[in-house]
Amino acid sequence: MSNPIVDSDIDYVEAAPDAPKHSFLERLYTGTGGFEIVGKRKLYYGLAAAFVIISLLSIAIRGFTLGIDFAGGSRIQIPASDNISVSQVEQVYTDTLGHAPVTVQKVGSGSSATIQVRSDTLDAEQSDRLQLALFEAFHPKDSDGVVDRNAISIAEISETWGHQITQKALIALVVFIALTMVYIAIRFERDMSFAAIASLFFNLIVTAGIYSLVGFEVTPAAVIGLLTILGYVLYDNVVVFDKVEENTKGILHVTRRTYAEQANLAANQTLMRSISTTVIGILPIIGMLVIAVWLLGVGTLKDLALVQLVGMIVGAYSSIFFAVPLLVSIKERFGPVAAHTRKVLAKRSGATSSRVATAASARAGRTAVRDADYETHGAANGFSGGRESSGPRTRDAGAPRPGAKPSGKRHKRRH
Numbered sequence: 001m002s003n004p005i006v007d008s009d010i011d012y013v014e015a016a017p018d019a020p021k022h023s024f025l026e027r028l029y030t031g032t033g034g035f036e037i038v039g040k041r042k043l044y045y046g047l048a049a050a051f052v053i054i055s056l057l058s059i060a061i062r063g064f065t066l067g068i069d070f071a072g073g074s075r076i077q078i079p080a081s082d083n084i085s086v087s088q089v090e091q092v093y094t095d096t097l098g099h100a101p102v103t104v105q106k107v108g109s110g111s112s113a114t115i116q117v118r119s120d121t122l123d124a125e126q127s128d129r130l131q132l133a134l135f136e137a138f139h140p141k142d143s144d145g146v147v148d149r150n151a152i153s154i155a156e157i158s159e160t161w162g163h164q165i166t167q168k169a170l171i172a173l174v175v176f177i178a179l180t181m182v183y184i185a186i187r188f189e190r191d192m193s194f195a196a197i198a199s200l201f202f203n204l205i206v207t208a209g210i211y212s213l214v215g216f217e218v219t220p221a222a223v224i225g226l227l228t229i230l231g232y233v234l235y236d237n238v239v240v241f242d243k244v245e246e247n248t249k250g251i252l253h254v255t256r257r258t259y260a261e262q263a264n265l266a267a268n269q270t271l272m273r274s275i276s277t278t279v280i281g282i283l284p285i286i287g288m289l290v291i292a293v294w295l296l297g298v299g300t301l302k303d304l305a306l307v308q309l310v311g312m313i314v315g316a317y318s319s320i321f322f323a324v325p326l327l328v329s330i331k332e333r334f335g336p337v338a339a340h341t342r343k344v345l346a347k348r349s350g351a352t353s354s355r356v357a358t359a360a361s362a363r364a365g366r367t368a369v370r371d372a373d374y375e376t377h378g379a380a381n382g383f384s385g386g387r388e389s390s391g392p393r394t395r396d397a398g399a400p401r402p403g404a405k406p407s408g409k410r411h412k413r414r415h
Contacts, residue, residue: 037320067303069157079151080115093134097119102118187238192327258344259337
């Protein structure tokens with residue numbers, strides 16, 4: 001197993017090939033930078049662009065289904081009982097007037113439950129005919145338990161009233177967004193303000209687009225829910241950008257990490273928190289959809305529940321995968337962060353080349369020392385050029401052995 005190589009100049013470690021890898025859940029929980037969010041910003045930009053394009057196309061082509069409070073019309077209410085269902089009321093309305101109503105839904109629960117019909121504006125003759133047909137079909141009772149035709153109420157919402165409500169809702173939305181932008185501009189530095197405002201509008205467009213695709217009625221409750229989730233997006237951006245500010249504080253004075261790497265670490269560290277708060281936030285909304293809308297039949301809550309459900313999910317996505325990468329892109333395009341990033345990358349490239357050259361030089365030096373040692377000490381022992389000579393080594397019979405002490409004795413030659 002190869003040893004890890006640690007470079008103190010650039011503060012990173014090349015792990016061994018067989019180093020243990022952390023699991024997905026472990027990286028998610030610890031938030032140690034295991035997910036490449038900023039580095040894959042083009043992917044997340046593409047997803048964001050697709051969401052925005054689909055939303056804008058839906059708003060332009062399908063538009064919104066405005067509730068009676070915005071569009072005006074007639075509202076018919078009949079007490080709900082065991083022998084009255086939404087489909088039956090819709091059928092009586094269609095048979096009587098020759099066209100289907102705009103919406104029919106059950107509102108409330110228990111003895112106070114009513115079936116609410118929304119239609120286009122009806123004249124006096126149409127209203128009287130419809131009220132009579134509904135009374136003959138269901139014989140509803142009033143609050144005293146007496147069968148009464150007047151238990152069926154028909155109210156007219158004028159277009160002027162609807163226009164006033166629409167205007168007030170738009171003013172409230174514009175004022176809220178303007179105040180939010182002012183707060184963001186004061187709270188964050190310039191580039192963070194741009195990224196946070198872009199995230200806010202991204203969330204607004206996508207939520208409105210999904211609302212248009214589903215076709216739920218836009219009611220005052222839906223507008224209130226939209227303002228609520230915009231506040232949630234603002235809160236999420238504040239938390240994430242606070243962590244980015246903490247991680248990038250003094251980053252221009254060191255060359256160990258780039259601004260993008262520190263921002264990516266901040267996104268990882270807040271990712272689990274965003275997921276947790278989003279799950280905790282949408283659980284009551286899902287409960288409202290399941291219990292109130294499906295089980296109790298309180299249809300007026302579904303518009304509020306849908307806008308909050310979609311807004312919270314999109315807000316969690318935009319604060320991590322859109323706002324942070326957009327901030328890094330703005331920072332790296334110009335200014336001191338861009339120059340710092342180029343400096344860090346150049347230093348890393350030079351350090352890597354220097355490390356490779358130093359290792360090659362060290363190997364060459366060791367080889368040269370070894371060869372010189374062979375040349376110096378090997379010649380006396382029958383080595384040539386650092387290598388043992390291939391020919392046989394011979395010695396004269398009368399010559400003394402190398403290294404032997406001379407002897408004073410003479411030996412007779414034997415015949």
